Amino acid sequence: MENNYTYAIEAKNLVKKYKGFELNIPDFEIPKGFTTALIGENGAGKTTLLNMLAGLKLDYKGNIRFFDTNDAADETVKERIGYTGPGCYFLPQWTIRQVGEISELLFDGFDKTRYEEICGELGITKEKLGGKGKKVSDLSDGNRMKLMIAGVLARETQLLIMDEPASPLDPLMRDELCNRIRAYIEQGNGDKTVLCSTHNIADMENVTDYAIIMEHGKIVEEGFVEDLKEKYILIKGDVQDADKIQEYLYDCNKSSYGFEGMILSENLDKLAGTDISTETPTLSQISVAVMRANTDLKLKR
Amino acid sequence: MNRIRSYPAFAGIKYLAALYLLLPASVIIITFVFGKGYPKVLIFLLAVLICMIHIVADNWFLPGAESPKSNLTAYMKTSSKGEHMLRNIVMTDLVFRFCSLALLIWIPEEILVYAFAWTDKMSAINTWNMILYLYMAVTIGLLITRFLDSIWITMIIAYLISFAMLVAVAVSFGNGIWMLPVLAFSDCILSAMAVFFSNYAMKRSRYDKKD
Structure with missing residues (x-):
């Protein structure tokens, strides 16, 4: 593969310490326009790394830059990044409709009509879920993940950071997730990037272009899948x-x-x-x- | 415009209906049903009821928001507007609460005067005394319960704070106007603390415990 790509994320000397664990990554680069899978066993540091990249954790050392030019501290960066977490980050008492209303207020690029369309396509509307307003607390883990996915796909973003998106999904939805990731990358014409962590690479393999394997807080292998x-x-x-x-x-x-x-x-x-x-x-x-x-x-x- | 929209969007129909529709309706009904016998006692007991409900209803708004383990603001942290929005929401909620509490004390008094010819109505100073104490009790209750993540402990704290408020109002009844600015200043400080701690909790959650 020719080395003619730029990077959606570039990070240098990332260090974060917990009791008994240290994340230490001297160089971290995510190629722009591709889907990167972050693979590792439990406790490898995937969620720690993604939380740092998504701006959820700030107590780390090192430098992170996005889209070749923007410093991680630049507030406009968050508008261009969509993040889904390993657990549901919506308040349990929110309804599906409320999630859309609040997302519209939090993100300039959020399209509420598109959000409702995606919820319908993924089967997380109140009609399909048995009526009433359907609070987040009433949804299964899989439906909560679908709600998070609907929330980020309804936004105009350039980078999706997804922490274990496939874990709670059934096989049909995992395949649908791969299709949507593929469509997201194709829509971007080389400008959109996906970084997702996964335990089960078999589910995401057909959509993964670049892989990073982590162990004990370090990158032990990385490269394009073909390579x-x-x-x-x-x-x-x-x-x-x-x-x-x-x-x-x-x-x-x-x-x-x-x-x-x-x-x-x-x-x-x-x-x-x-x-x-x-x-x-x-x-x-x-x-x-x-x-x-x-x-x-x-x-x- | 977003500041106006963010509060109802975040609070939700259940919370807004409970505090600003059901509670006032219940207070008015209780006043009409029980107002004839002991109007002054009724006002005091309504104050206790209103205080408890306001604290417990926060369970539908920001339950355990300041708890170290809270994931409450996780979604808002993914947006550059999250902290600003949370601050707006908490401030707007406090303003709405204060107005609501004032009306929930003033309206029953007026009902008792006009419907039941209550002649021993509290002076304006004592009424404002009660409103400011009520707001103080509610704000203290929210400050404490938002550090906890248990509805049962919230209910116990609501109960204790409500009766503490009752004692404070009863003891300070008849004090001169000098008490009002002291209470108003204290309420402003408590409000600022409520806004500060909610945002502080979000900022703190970005930092893990050190080794």
């Missing part, structure tokens, strides 16, 4: 061969039928003489391999 799929190769073979090439395996799963492992492409020539088959891995498989290689957890293989 990552060239960098890593999935190999399969007999168990006895696994022992021979253990040192080159990035990750390995053994069973009585054989082994399956991840290897860097540059080490493929070192497997000469072994009876293995190769496959292009999925982003999900790459993520798991990288996370396994970097995790502290004692996982069974």
Whole structure:
């Protein structure tokens, strides 16, 4: 891939400390016009990072810039960023209609008609939910997430920061979310960007262009998906061969039928003489391999 | 225009209807039903009832807004207008509350005078004394309950503050006009504190506890 893109987000020397955890990212860049997936196990620091980027947390060190020119402290930046959180950020007593009214007051680029259309398309209208005003507290986790998604998609934004948007959604809605993210990027003609964190990359893989894998508050791998799929190769073979090439395996799963492992492409020539088959891995498989290689957890293989 | 729209949009129909329709209607009905017997006692008891309802009704407005664990203002933090809007909403709410409390004391008195020929009506000083104490009690109640995230504790605090207000009004009954500016000044300070703490809570939530 040619290096001719600019960055929706550029951050340097990001540091934030909690008790027993430190987020430390020297360089962080999100390419403009693409969908970036932020992948990591629980406690990797994804939500911490997204909260810093969305301006919800200010107690960090480092410098964040948006859209090539705007400092994070610039108030106009928030108007161009849509954020959805891991939990619902609306007051429980608000109704769906109230969310629209308040959003219209909070954001200049909010289109209430579009919001109502999207709520209808996602099935979160009072008619479809059983009548009455339907308060946020009456909605399921999935419907609350749909409400947040409707709220950000009804705004004129250039960047969507979404923290675990797919987690509470059913499979149909996950697919719909991917379609809407794709449509958002296409509408922007290279000017709109999506950054979303996810536990389950398999659901978001078909819409992800760029991936960042985090562990223990650090970025351990990143790149365009096509480049990552060239960098890593999935190999399969007999168990006895696994022992021979253990040192080159990035990750390995053994069973009585054989082994399956991840290897860097540059080490493929070192497997000469072994009876293995190769496959292009999925982003999900790459993520798991990288996370396994970097995790502290004692996982069974 | 946004300042005018933001208060009803944020407060919601249930909260506005309870405080500014149902409560006044209930006060008027109670006055007509029970006003003939002990009008002065009725005014005092109405003050207690109004105070309790105003504090508890905040559960539909900004429940636990100043609690360290509150996620209440999370959505508003995503907007550059969030802090300004929250400040406007809290200030507008206090102004509406004050006007409402004044009317809720003044209207029953007028009903008692004109419908039941009440001759022992409170002097204007004592009426304003009661209104200012009532506003003080409500504002103190809101300041305390917005740090908590429990409707039950809110109800207990509303109960205690209402009766404390009753005692304060009774003890200060008959004081001269000198008490009014003291109460008015105290109410202004409490109002400023209510606005300050609501915004402070939003600002504080942007910073996690240090190690």
